[in-house]
Amino acid sequence: MLHALIGSGSQSITWWQMSLRGAVIFLYGLLLMRLFGTRAFSRDSPLDIVLAIIVGSNLSRAITANARFVPTLAATLAIVVLYWLLRHAGARWLRFGWLVKGAPVWLCRDGNLDRSAMRRTAVGEGDLDEAARRSGLPDASAASGIVLERSGQISTLG
Numbered sequence: 001m002l003h004a005l006i007g008s009g010s011q012s013i014t015w016w017q018m019s020l021r022g023a024v025i026f027l028y029g030l031l032l033m034r035l036f037g038t039r040a041f042s043r044d045s046p047l048d049i050v051l052a053i054i055v056g057s058n059l060s061r062a063i064t065a066n067a068r069f070v071p072t073l074a075a076t077l078a079i080v081v082l083y084w085l086l087r088h089a090g091a092r093w094l095r096f097g098w099l100v101k102g103a104p105v106w107l108c109r110d111g112n113l114d115r116s117a118m119r120r121t122a123v124g125e126g127d128l129d130e131a132a133r134r135s136g137l138p139d140a141s142a143a144s145g146i147v148l149e150r151s152g153q154i155s156t157l158g
Contacts, residue, residue: 006069013065021069025059028073032080047090047100051083101150108146121148131156 006021007013013021032055058076061067090097107117108128118124128140131154137143145157 002069007065009065018063018065021063021065025063028076029055029059032077047083047086051079054079104150105148106145107148107154108140108143110144111141113140117148123148123154127154130154 005017006024007017055076058067058072058079062069062072062076086100090100105117105121107114107121107123113125113128118128125140128143128146131146132138132140132143135143135156135158137156137158140146140156143156143158147155147157149155
């Protein structure tokens, strides 16, 4: 019955079956994101990026019938549940949080740039100046501190 509605293989599904698959996958992905409260698209930690790539890739295969439909949905659910568990474990245990979410890196203290940290994190002086300007400072040298956050964003302390 399900195969009659959504098709069974990438070579044999019609345009309307692929459209139906797309709608179902869209609603399923939205449901998973809402149920597990992911922040994958508003904060870009490595954990969030990996989730977004894998879930997007996995669900696209279900839309185009390059993978079996129900097993693909089940696998996607397992990935999102694992993400949810890792995120919550990282929030509860500091060392585990460092492992899955990373640690903040100080790039500038009292106007002195840490060039070693900047090279290690691939952040340039222009990036620091931009972050300073967003905080209302003329440039990075005017900041008392600049931090590359675990989310990948740069925070500036006045």
